[in-house]
Amino acid sequence: MIAANWPLQRPRDARLLVVDAHGRIAHAPRSRFIDFLKPGDLVIANDAATLPASLRGVHVPTGAPIEVRLAGQPSLAPDPERASVWFSAVVFGAGDFRTRTEDRPLPPALAPGDRLVFPPAATDTAGVPPTGVEGLSATVEALLDHPRLVLLRFRGPTQAVWAGLARHGRPIQYAHMSTPLAMWDVWTPIAALPAAFEPPSAGFALDWGSIRAMRGRGITFATITLAAGISSTGDPELDRRLPFDEPYRIPETTASAVREIRTTGGRVIAIGTTVVRALEHAAARHGVVRAGEGIADQRIGPGSPLRIVDAILSGTHEPGGSHYQILRAFLDDATLADADAVLEARGYRTHEFGDSVLIERQETRCQTPYICDSVSDQGLVTTAA
Amino acid sequence: MTTHLDADGHLDGVRVAITGGTSGLGLALVAELTRRGARVAFVARTRERVDEVARAHPRAFGIVGDVARKEDIYPIALQIAGNLGGLDVLINNASSLGPAPLALLADTECEELELALATNVLGPFRLTRALLGALTASAREGRRSVVLNVSSDAAVNAYPQWGAYGASKAALRHMTRIWDEELAVEGVRFLSLDPGDMDTPLHALAVPDSDPTTLKRPESAARELADAIAAAVTGSGADTRVGPHREGVASASGAEPAAGVAGADPRVRPGFAESRP
Numbered sequence: 001m002i003a004a005n006w007p008l009q010r011p012r013d014a015r016l017l018v019v020d021a022h023g024r025i026a027h028a029p030r031s032r033f034i035d036f037l038k039p040g041d042l043v044i045a046n047d048a049a050t051l052p053a054s055l056r057g058v059h060v061p062t063g064a065p066i067e068v069r070l071a072g073q074p075s076l077a078p079d080p081e082r083a084s085v086w087f088s089a090v091v092f093g094a095g096d097f098r099t100r101t102e103d104r105p106l107p108p109a110l111a112p113g114d115r116l117v118f119p120p121a122a123t124d125t126a127g128v129p130p131t132g133v134e135g136l137s138a139t140v141e142a143l144l145d146h147p148r149l150v151l152l153r154f155r156g157p158t159q160a161v162w163a164g165l166a167r168h169g170r171p172i173q174y175a176h177m178s179t180p181l182a183m184w185d186v187w188t189p190i191a192a193l194p195a196a197f198e199p200p201s202a203g204f205a206l207d208w209g210s211i212r213a214m215r216g217r218g219i220t221f222a223t224i225t226l227a228a229g230i231s232s233t234g235d236p237e238l239d240r241r242l243p244f245d246e247p248y249r250i251p252e253t254t255a256s257a258v259r260e261i262r263t264t265g266g267r268v269i270a271i272g273t274t275v276v277r278a279l280e281h282a283a284a285r286h287g288v289v290r291a292g293e294g295i296a297d298q299r300i301g302p303g304s305p306l307r308i309v310d311a312i313l314s315g316t317h318e319p320g321g322s323h324y325q326i327l328r329a330f331l332d333d334a335t336l337a338d339a340d341a342v343l344e345a346r347g348y349r350t351h352e353f354g355d356s357v358l359i360e361r362q363e364t365r366c367q368t369p370y371i372c373d374s375v376s377d378q379g380l381v382t383t384a385a
Numbered sequence: 386m387t388t389h390l391d392a393d394g395h396l397d398g399v400r401v402a403i404t405g406g407t408s409g410l411g412l413a414l415v416a417e418l419t420r421r422g423a424r425v426a427f428v429a430r431t432r433e434r435v436d437e438v439a440r441a442h443p444r445a446f447g448i449v450g451d452v453a454r455k456e457d458i459y460p461i462a463l464q465i466a467g468n469l470g471g472l473d474v475l476i477n478n479a480s481s482l483g484p485a486p487l488a489l490l491a492d493t494e495c496e497e498l499e500l501a502l503a504t505n506v507l508g509p510f511r512l513t514r515a516l517l518g519a520l521t522a523s524a525r526e527g528r529r530s531v532v533l534n535v536s537s538d539a540a541v542n543a544y545p546q547w548g549a550y551g552a553s554k555a556a557l558r559h560m561t562r563i564w565d566e567e568l569a570v571e572g573v574r575f576l577s578l579d580p581g582d583m584d585t586p587l588h589a590l591a592v593p594d595s596d597p598t599t600l601k602r603p604e605s606a607a608r609e610l611a612d613a614i615a616a617a618v619t620g621s622g623a624d625t626r627v628g629p630h631r632e633g634v635a636s637a638s639g640a641e642p643a644a645g646v647a648g649a650d651p652r653v654r655p656g657f658a659e660s661r662p
Contacts, residue, residue: 007450047522049466077470159446164469166460183459192522194467208571215570223522251526261559 001316001343002177004354007185009204015355016341023361024334025342027057030205030356033313038216039264040266042257046200046274047223049191050217052169052183053198053230055136057118062108067092068116068138068152068171069197071230072244076195076293078158085154085161088144088244090233097173097180106147112283114140116152135240136164172198172230176351180329195247196228201352202272222254226274226296232321243322244332245297246345248278253289255282262288265308267360272328276300279308301325302333311360316343316350331362394615397422398468400523404512405479406445406453407434410535412605414476419444421611425625426454426465428479447590453480453500462515472519473528474614475558477509478535483549485590490548498549502583505553509534509561516574524572531617533610534561536577547591574617580606 002023012028028035036205037043053070072088077165093105120137128316154161171186188203190211233239259278270276281296282289287307298304299322306329317324319340327336339357348355402417405411406427415427419442426446429435437446440463446468450457466472481504484497513520513532520530542555557575565575582588584600 018522047518049463049518052463077467080468159464159468162464163448165467166463183463184515187459188518190518190521191515192466192518193471194463212570223525225522251522253525255526 001318001348001350001354003351004349005176005178006353006354007179007181009185009188011353014205015346015348016358017339017346017348018353018358019339019360020074020122020336021089021360022329023338023362025339027346031210033205033356033358034210034214034217036358037267037269039220040261040264040267041121042220042222042261042266043214043269044222044224044254044258044275045188045190045203045206045271046196046226046228046278047188047190047192047203048196048200048225048228048274048329049188049194050171050183050186050196050199051137051194052165052171054097054170054172055118055165055168057116057136059108059110059169060115060117061111061174064108065094066107067096067104068118069230069233070152070169071149071197071233073195073227073247075192076225076227076247076249078156078161082158082159085156085158086141087152087154088238089150090148090238091150091320092148092232097175097177100175100231104234109147110140110143110150112140112142116140118164125283132284133191135170135312136161144239148190148233148235149238156204158342172349177353190223191224193225195225196274198228198232199352200228200272201276202274202356204353205313205356211344220257220266222257223251224254224275225249226278231323239321240291243277243296243299245295246274246277247293247295248274248281248288249293250278250282250291252291255289258289268308269311269358270309271313273300273312273314273323276306276309276326276329280304280306283307299325300329302328303350304329306330306361307359311358313356315352316348316355316357317338318350327359328353329355330359335362394612395422396611396618399423399473399528399614399618400431400471401425401474401476401628402465402469402472402516403427403476403478404508404601405429405439406447409587410580410583410603410606410610411476411478412438413603414478414610415442415539417604417607417611418614421615423474426462426468428465430597452477452512453481453503453535455507455511458508458511458515463547465517471523472516472530473523473618474531474533475516475616476533476535476610478533479513480505480535480550480587481553482587482590483553486593488548489546493549498552498622500615501549501553502556505550505660506556506560509557510651513564517568520573521568521571529574529618529620530572531574531576531614532561532564533578533614534558535610536561536579536598538579540577540579542621550591575612576617578610578613579649580610 016028016030018026057066058065069090070087071090078085091107093107116138138152138154140150141153181335184197214221227246229244275294400631403414404596407429407564419425428448432449435447435449448464481501509659510596523530536558537554539551540558561575561577581601583603584597
């Protein structure tokens with residue numbers, strides 16, 4: 001597929017490939033995706049805002065330039081009562097995003113106790129940082145079984161860490177983009193709590209007009225928050241460990257909407273793989289989604305039971321990554337291969353700012369016969385027809 | 386008649402962000418809202434002033450940034466939503482007068498008008514958009530979220546020499562009404578309130594020789610606005626969302642309550658007409 005390289009969240013010509021429960025394929029302008037939904041459906045999106053998780057700085061013991069990409073945190077939000085803020089992070093050596101991550105050099109050998117400093121960008125005319133402004137700094141607390149992957153401690157208070165990230169951080173950049181990404185490029189319209197390390201980019205398809213249109217059609221809109229981790233490190237060994245554990249939170253209103261939909265025969269449509277991960281993790285133990293916080297640590301792939309989610313709106317994903325694995329839970333490999341071939345042949349665009357797919361769970365994977373019946377009567381494609 | 390919401394005027398745990406929080410009305414709002422139990426983040430341009438105000442209000446988060454600068458908006462929004470863990474109430478209070486001393490429109494430089502528009506219209510627009518996800522998330526969880534845009538009677542009346550300020554505040558006021566129409570369905574209430582002529586640095590800049598004793602204290606305007614916010618977030622009494630005439634958008638003519646929703650005391654409001662030299 002062609003890499004979408006311009007940071008426009010909702011290009012007018014964005015396209016949608018629909019694969020319904022019977023494996024039937026349809027094409028549509030993505031702006032019309034709600035035409036494939038029906039009254040009584042429940043759309044759930046991830047409202048995490050994206051952190052400026054890329055920090056350029058210096059490894060103090062060697063003086064070597066580094067780039068740190070924050071990659072995970074133990075909870076959705078740093079605890080303001082604690083004196084420090086912890087992140088897991090992937091560390092790169094010299095260079096920037098214009099070099100593919102695959103080709104980025106390793107950082108200098110990192111050891112617990114090493115200080116990393118991120119010099120202030122804002123200085124006055126004499127080159128002196130404003131009074132009271134310190135460069136953000138962090139300490140390597142532990143190595144996480146890989147020369148690039150560390151646990152970092154930023155000294156608090158948390159307020160100072162937020163200010164430091166705001167001042168020094170930039171969104172994680174991608175070599176395939178033609179221009180550096182700014183914060184406004186990566187916050188979805190519904191971005192709320194800053195917790196994601198890369199944007200939950202399926203949400204780029206949403207705008208307030210489409211949310212209003214859903215309501216007008218009797219479709220419910222709800223959200224979860226999941227701290228979407230990095231999608232790729234460029235390091236094959238690390239990428240095999242993806243996705244990292246991701247903390248999430250499900251509001252009571254969302255949990256009760258999910259419970260209600262089970263009694264009315266409506267479908268749950270996840271906007272993005274992160275929503276699938278949160279909802280299915282929350283339902284894994286008891287079969288129902290309960291409100292509250294959790295840490296999604298499961299892998300979803302072929303054969304994974306989908307207890308909650310009936311369909312997914314997602315970016316188009318190249319085979320191999322963890323996002324693609326999640327799609328394999330929705331449909332069999334032959335159907336997915338058909339869809340991939342169509343995406344390729346029709347010139348669909350891929351990556352964060354690319355086109356989208358709307359995939360309905362195949363009926364053979366249905367857990368609830370009642371829902372299966374309603375799906376087989378009215379697949380996504382026939383709904384819109 | 387002034388309503389003191391002693392029982393209902395508390396804002397315990399309500400997450401509020403205030404721009405222009407180190408002087409005048411904004412500073413008074415930081416004090417008033419923290420006193421009522423709100424969790425407050427305030428924004429201002431000067432680090433020294435932000436640190437000073439933060440020291441005086443240890444429970445409030447100080448954020449350095451300029452809402453007139455496009456590049457500052459997302460760093461500000463990140464710190465607001467990060468420190469407060471979301472947001473229930475946004476108060477767009479930071480304002481630019483335009484040319485100082487005041488000037489006829491014909492003598493107003495384009496750049497002066499641009500700065501007034503950047504601070505008074507584009508800044509609130511951008512910050513509201515950046516924080517709309519947090520505000521609607523709050524509403525989806527059953528809280529009531531509110532955006533309060535601080536207005537002026539100059540938004541309605543055509544005062545000579547107040548062109549840049551008046552035109553920008555008129556745009557803000559109208560934008561507030563449209564936001565309110567469009568986002569009522571998402572559970573976000575938009576208020577445009579005129580606090581009246583106050584003894585503030587902005588007023589001193591505009592009318593240097595005015596007698597401060599004839600002006601309203603920012604503290605008393607802050608109490609009125611806090612009452613209006615409390616009424617809107619608790620949905621008590623004055624929530625007039627339904628109906629053709631939104632009183633939430635305050636009438637700015639002198640005959641009507643200054644803070645249109647609740648807590649207005651028309652007696653103490655001289656209005657620009659009286660205070661102009």
